[in-house]
Amino acid sequence: MSKGIKLSLDIGSTWNEGWSLEAQEKPKSLVIEEPSKHALVLQKEKRRGKAVSLVGPFYLGDEDAQKTLSILKKRLACGGAYKEGWMEFQGDIGPKIRDALEALTFRFKKPR
Numbered sequence: 001m002s003k004g005i006k007l008s009l010d011i012g013s014t015w016n017e018g019w020s021l022e023a024q025e026k027p028k029s030l031v032i033e034e035p036s037k038h039a040l041v042l043q044k045e046k047r048r049g050k051a052v053s054l055v056g057p058f059y060l061g062d063e064d065a066q067k068t069l070s071i072l073k074k075r076l077a078c079g080g081a082y083k084e085g086w087m088e089f090q091g092d093i094g095p096k097i098r099d100a101l102e103a104l105t106f107r108f109k110k111p112r
Helices: 062-076 094-103
Strands: 041-047 050-056 080-083 086-090
Touching: 041 094, 050 094, 062 080, 062 086, 062 094
Parallel strands: none
Antiparallel strands: 041 050, 050 086, 080 086
């Protein structure tokens, strides 16, 4: 057998009480606001050649955000997701999203 360098296995983990990975999580915002106190921003992105409309940041609980998302997806007839306080919708449907959210008493930062 040849002598070699030992492999260090303690990068990013602790071995004190069993083993566990040390993950750094971003602190979530604990402030939950009413829909009329939001100041939403509407953005458009291209992902893999397709248009995606982003709306946020939302300060809602997870259940309220999912309910709002499902209402909007049904009303707009498109797919969407809720990730890290932002709602993502398939397609370039910014004006429709704005009208639907204003009907639910949400506000936007920039006027029309």
